Amino acid sequence: MPQYYILVLFFLIFFSSSSHASVQDFCVADLKGPDGPAGYPCKSPANVTVSDFVFSGLAKGGNTTNIIQAAVTPAFVAQFPGVNGLGLSMARLDLAPGGVIPFHTHPGASEILVVTRGHITAGFVSSASTVYLETLKKGDVMVFPQGLLHFQVNAAKIHSSAFVSFSSASPGLQILDFALFANNLPSALVGQTTFLDLAQIKKLKGVLGGTG
Amino acid sequence: MPQYYILVLFFLIFFSSSSHASVQDFCVADLKGPDGPAGYPCKSPANVTVSDFVFSGLAKGGNTTNIIQAAVTPAFVAQFPGVNGLGLSMARLDLAPGGVIPFHTHPGASEILVVTRGHITAGFVSSASTVYLETLKKGDVMVFPQGLLHFQVNAAKIHSSAFVSFSSASPGLQILDFALFANNLPSALVGQTTFLDLAQIKKLKGVLGGTG
Amino acid sequence: MPQYYILVLFFLIFFSSSSHASVQDFCVADLKGPDGPAGYPCKSPANVTVSDFVFSGLAKGGNTTNIIQAAVTPAFVAQFPGVNGLGLSMARLDLAPGGVIPFHTHPGASEILVVTRGHITAGFVSSASTVYLETLKKGDVMVFPQGLLHFQVNAAKIHSSAFVSFSSASPGLQILDFALFANNLPSALVGQTTFLDLAQIKKLKGVLGGTG
Amino acid sequence: MPQYYILVLFFLIFFSSSSHASVQDFCVADLKGPDGPAGYPCKSPANVTVSDFVFSGLAKGGNTTNIIQAAVTPAFVAQFPGVNGLGLSMARLDLAPGGVIPFHTHPGASEILVVTRGHITAGFVSSASTVYLETLKKGDVMVFPQGLLHFQVNAAKIHSSAFVSFSSASPGLQILDFALFANNLPSALVGQTTFLDLAQIKKLKGVLGGTG
Amino acid sequence: MPQYYILVLFFLIFFSSSSHASVQDFCVADLKGPDGPAGYPCKSPANVTVSDFVFSGLAKGGNTTNIIQAAVTPAFVAQFPGVNGLGLSMARLDLAPGGVIPFHTHPGASEILVVTRGHITAGFVSSASTVYLETLKKGDVMVFPQGLLHFQVNAAKIHSSAFVSFSSASPGLQILDFALFANNLPSALVGQTTFLDLAQIKKLKGVLGGTG
Amino acid sequence: MPQYYILVLFFLIFFSSSSHASVQDFCVADLKGPDGPAGYPCKSPANVTVSDFVFSGLAKGGNTTNIIQAAVTPAFVAQFPGVNGLGLSMARLDLAPGGVIPFHTHPGASEILVVTRGHITAGFVSSASTVYLETLKKGDVMVFPQGLLHFQVNAAKIHSSAFVSFSSASPGLQILDFALFANNLPSALVGQTTFLDLAQIKKLKGVLGGTG
Structure with missing residues (x-):
């Protein structure tokens, strides 16, 4: 059994030298540091806690009492530093009855959407000007290829919502x-x-x- | 006004020659083709319809009447060919009371999870063996860096569920x-x-x- | 001196086994093969000649006797198979007096433009809706970041032209x-x-x- | 002949303006700088010497007088700053008789191993739970795909060793x-x-x- | 109509929170910051103007009164910070009669060349030692795969010039x-x-x- | 206990649907398939065995009875299909007394070398024409950044050898x-x-x- 303590020792001695490298497991954004082409510099791992990997800002939908009767709530790297360097991020869409997320693009990412309430009519247009249009029910998933114009419209008489994910921490x-x-x-x-x-x-x- | 028809003509003539290139807007997987390091060959764009970009398989949770009282339903490229080459995919987690998604890794992707029902205790372990553990409420988001061991456990007395997205069409x-x-x-x-x-x-x- | 012939022999024997690998120096598109997320399959290197790497289609401008009085002539992978897999491609812009390349995006690439004749007013708009607008003279270069809306307008009383390059063989x-x-x-x-x-x-x- | 000096001058004048850019030939890590998603900031090229590209820490094996009777000696970016940004790194494995490198993963890299002494039984398990297991002799090479669980066990009665290389400067x-x-x-x-x-x-x- | 002002408000409130993320539309190099494997840190977007995206240094050719009777004028990230992180850059070649750009490589990029004046004989050599050699006329385009030895020689009795683009902001x-x-x-x-x-x-x- | 069998059943049913996706754990090259920009198509996983991931061709050095008194033995994707898509490969260098691996580049990869016998003088030259030159002893490691000219010379009176690894399955x-x-x-x-x-x-x- 005392042998086992040598095992502990072994790991502490021989693998601890690689502790610096293992930082690259993740790179929580230090938003005060200068942004770069691959993202923000990493917060010191010693200061990283689980709260850096958890984001509660999508629990409630944004305020939809506005002209488009809709809201987009982002969890990009600027709001959720834990996604820095990981090649993904999220947002929440809320559409009151009649609500519309107007035509837009994400210059740096593809998007995948899942309806969590109501019905949403979503569409995108290809370079060949073909329209890909569908009315999605709760639980339906739709993917929007990178950089293409797309939109979402509430197709229900009730409030509809969706979660969307992106293939970049900073989709634009x-x-x-x-x-x-x-x-x-x-x-x-x-x-x-x-x-x-x-x-x-x-x-x-x-x-x-x-x-x- | 007849001038305008020339405009149409103009586009048809001058841009149509780039129609082939614009295929790369997306590359819906031809699952019968041979897989490659970057994904599957593309289905001919002429045969692509909106249904290639829509997936309804996550609308219902998997059957949780099993020992782990949980189910994972994937929307990876093999189930949802529209994500081929786009660097993202999804899955749905369902956990009956007491349900557990046991320790696992995704060798090729980071993961982002949003709770849609109940409470989920989720955790991952870093290369430095530090545990990042949190009990998530409905609407909470958590990110799991690529390749690290992680798990999800139902923390509610009711059925809990979540959608997860990945930074790869084929996260493993x-x-x-x-x-x-x-x-x-x-x-x-x-x-x-x-x-x-x-x-x-x-x-x-x-x-x-x-x-x- | 006969020693030298052994040198030749040496190379033929020992390095020739790596000849297959060296194919990856380039991958001229076999446009008849199925496109994939990373591009087209490679033409057999035995059939590749210098003409695969040379394209003469940009020597003349497109016909600008149309409503926009402008033409875009692409040298993307579909026109110029030699760029397959190399992460770049080109096009030529021609603008008669009054000519306009209307608002557009390239979903999969950044663009760099050099004016070769006349003056061109070019602009792009960022996600923050800021306009970056400049009238370029002959020899001026302007860069358009990936996926952002941009346009080019003839700012001269004469025919203006430009070459543009992209950071993808298939910019869309x-x-x-x-x-x-x-x-x-x-x-x-x-x-x-x-x-x-x-x-x-x-x-x-x-x-x-x-x-x- | 004086003409030739003009050649020198030519290069100094016309190409020297690109000297800044050529820094990107390499990017030796400044380990005191903040880590980022793509690695560490670059040490000033003026201070880079050949010793930044040479590492002697793998010349001797680690101490194997421990419970696993084995040692891993890394040459990741944290130990060997010259590999920063180059997409590779190394380590040395030493296994005394009975020695074991227990089940582990590298979340951010594939691995290639070459036996330099003795015999090593190595294995990895795929997502499909298939085992790929082999006893390797001196000079044998085995590759372990990214993120999958694998291990190495001494299969000889003598001390065995191996060099392993990774497809990342920071494999984890x-x-x-x-x-x-x-x-x-x-x-x-x-x-x-x-x-x-x-x-x-x-x-x-x-x-x-x-x-x- | 007053409804519309709410629309404006809506956008300001709900999307402004993503303004930080949208920085990643572009990342104009702060050349005073430390270079990294993916490029330079970004200049603060508040200080970015259109002049960061425009470069006039290629309008004139370099001085060719030297032994090689040729000049290369780069617009790499060090000269043109706007290309930082965008995966492209440019240069201008000028060749007086008899001028030569001698054998060279770009370790980090493929190159595409378009002749704008005169005739240029250009060639590259593959790993298989095959020569791909062509004399290009005005408007002809040629592509040089990454890392391979290549050269350009004036094939005209007059001054010849060309623009070249690269698949990296820092081709070397x-x-x-x-x-x-x-x-x-x-x-x-x-x-x-x-x-x-x-x-x-x-x-x-x-x-x-x-x-x- | 019978509950446990349901667990097995659970996994077989719910996860087996993702079996296709998990192919992307690895992509052993089908060398008869057409090469592509990202590598070869994958061999069907059903036909993959451990021998696809093991290579014995580096166990012996190449024949050095030639003019350069040296040999390079590659384990690139063409010789070792298991490395396809994994971003790494290997080779073995053998240098008899007086042996030389002459100046060369790898257009598509960085290289890391470890001396396993004798002494080797190795050097590379940067874009700034600076020479990085070192005589390496057994166990010393040296890294050669992508695309730069480099060489290796036997510095011992005995046969010297080294293993080199590359950051690409097809370094050229x-x-x-x-x-x-x-x-x-x-x-x-x-x-x-x-x-x-x-x-x-x-x-x-x-x-x-x-x-x-």
Whole structure:
């Protein structure tokens, strides 16, 4: 039996030298450090606790008393540092009756969605302009390939919700209307590059706080 | 206005030549083709429909009337060809009261879990042998870094369930007990390489159908 | 000197066994083979010639006598099989006076552009909806990060052209107007998910051959 | 001939501007810098010498006068900063007669082993619970796919040794017994998630310094 | 209409929490930060302007009044921080009549070249020692697979130029003659490892400033 | 106890559906299948045995009775199909007294070397033309970053040997002398692109079987 203590000793001596390397098991983001192409620097493993790997911010849906009657609640690396470097993240979608997550892309990730309440009509469009459109029931899963335009619309008379996961800790989110109308891109240029009528552009710029 | 038809023509002529390339928007698995290091060959885009991107197999939980009183239902590339090449996949966990998903690893992916019903006690162990253990409530999210041993246990008196997502279309699943006891690895060798007592090994081999 | 012949022999004998492995120097696409997540299968190296690595299709600009007065000529893997697996590809932009490459994304690649004639006003919009806009002169280079909406407009009174390169052999190309208006996505759904007026949607659907 | 000096000058002037970029030839770890998902920050190239690329710590085997009669000596990034960012690393295995490297995984890398002395019985188990087991002679090579449980046992009456290489500078190392028994994971929870008997668990926890 | 302002509010509230994550749209290099295996740390997005994504240094060719009568002007991450993390970069080649870009490799990238003036004879050699050689006209494109020896020679009586793009922000550049003759590698060792005659080695060492 | 049989049943039923996915634990090369950018297609797992993961071809050194008095014996994917898709491979170096592995690169991998007999002088040259040169003793390890020119020379009076590992299953091997002199690249062009004297070129072309 005292032999066994030598075993303990053995591991402490011979494997402890690799403790530094094992940090790479995970790399909880130190959000105060400078971001880099592969993510944030790692928090010192000595300070990592289980709470770094747990996120409670998706337990409640966002407030849907707004014009789109919907909310997106992200658990990306900025909200959930534990996903840093692991190549995944999540978000929660909530859609009141009539709610819409408008056309958007995630420039850096594919997305997989599972409906947890109600019905959701979801669609994406390929480079070949083909539409892939489906009304999903509770428990249905749909996948949206990286970078393609897609949307989700409540198809139920009740509140619908879904969880979505991404193939990146930092998938990005480019909402089409905001890209076109919520900044200072001159209206004429928007018109030239979208074929939309000027009146339409100015109307939505007005609504979304865009100028020019 | 006739000018506009030329626009259509323009796109058809000049961009259509890139139609082949745009296949790479997605690569729905042709499961009859030979698997490769990056996944399965792509189904011809002409035959792809929205149903390739939708999976209904997670709508119901698996049967938990078994000894572990739990079930794992996968939506990996083999069940859900639409995730091929997209770097993600899903599964559903169901745990009856007392249910357990025993210690296991995913050799090729990190995992993110969200509780959708009940309470789940989940934990993983790092290379440094530190335990990260938490009892999760409905809506809580937990991340399990790639390749590390982890488990989930029902912490509620009711049926609990969760959705899990992976950073690979083919995360793999190595269940510790099956790796050790459900094959023909000689008992003496199992003992030598795990320090478990021979009686313990033979007992579990008996239970799990192992030989040797 | 006869010793030297042994050298030759040496190489033939000892290194020749690695000849198969060296195939992976390159992997010219066999476009008849099934595409996969990482690209096409490789053409047999015995049949590869220098012409597989050379492409003359960008020597002339595309026809710009169309409504957008512009043309995109791709040298993606589908046109230029030599780039398969090498993580890059090219295209040529031609813009007659008044020409426009409308808002689009490349779901799978970043882009770098160099102006070779005239002046081009180019811009992209970030996830934060910030516009990055510049009028480029001959020889100027601009980079467009992966998956973000961007456009190019002729800023000269003469024909302008540019070469663009991508960080993928198969960058994809999603043109905003085509994604929204050149398919059968129902007009009401387009309206709901873009906030565009129905009249605007129907007008552009009419122009671009969309239905619904 | 003076022309030639202009050549030197040419290179100094025109290529020197790319000297910064060429740092990326290698990125010797600055272990004092914060680790990140892709590895450590690079030591300034001005301070890099050949000794950063050479490691003598594997010349001698570790001390095997312990209960497992074996030793693992790592040359991971933490011990050998020159491998940072290069996607490989090494270790040395020493097994006295009767020596065992117990069941373990490398969460972040595949492994390739070559026997340099004696005989070694090595095995790994797949997700399908199939055992791949072989007794290797001097000079034999065996590969262990990423993340799978594996072990090595001395099969000779003499001291055996091997060199192993990994497909990561930071492969990690999770020893099964330590993950289960050398920490404060409650014994009841270990039992629930491994099906091991409580007495067995408490015995090994006692040996390996675990509590609970 | 006032509803619309709620929409704006909605986006500001619900999506702004993801603003940090969206930084990963791009990662303009902070060249003062420490380089890492995946590139430089990101400049704070608040300080990023369009000028970070535009580079004018390739508008003019380098000075070719030197012995090789040629110039390479790089737009790698060190010169053009906007390409950091995007997996591409560019350079410009200028060749006066008789000009030569001598044999070299890019250790970390494939290259694609487009001729913009004159004629260029370009070639690369595979691991199998096969030569892929072509004389390219204006507008012709050629691709050079990663890490292979290649060169470019002016094939016109006039000044020729080309733009080249790389599949890395930091492709590296190893010029054969400089690797062999422009350092202190002992001449005898160069001879032993290249089979070149000592006189030849000493002559080129003299020309290129090498010693030993 | 009969409960336990239900456990077995449970696993067989619920996890067996993921058996296809677990194929991706490994992907033994089917060398008769077409190579692809990520490697060869996978051999059917049903036909995989442990012998696919074991290679005995490095047990003996290659024949060194040749002019360079050295031999390289590869265990790349073409010789050792088990490494397909795993991102690593090996080779063995044997150097008789006076033996030399001449200047070469691996276009697709970094290399790590461990001396197993004798002494070896090894060196590599960076893009900045700096030489990193060391004489290694038995057990010493040296790493050679991807794509850089390097060599190994016997520094002992006895036969020396080493094992080398690579960060790719298909690292490639470009031997400088063969690239320059063992093919039909015209001597004048070799001269123009290497600054070597024509006599030197023709001499080595003669030796190595080159023409032109």
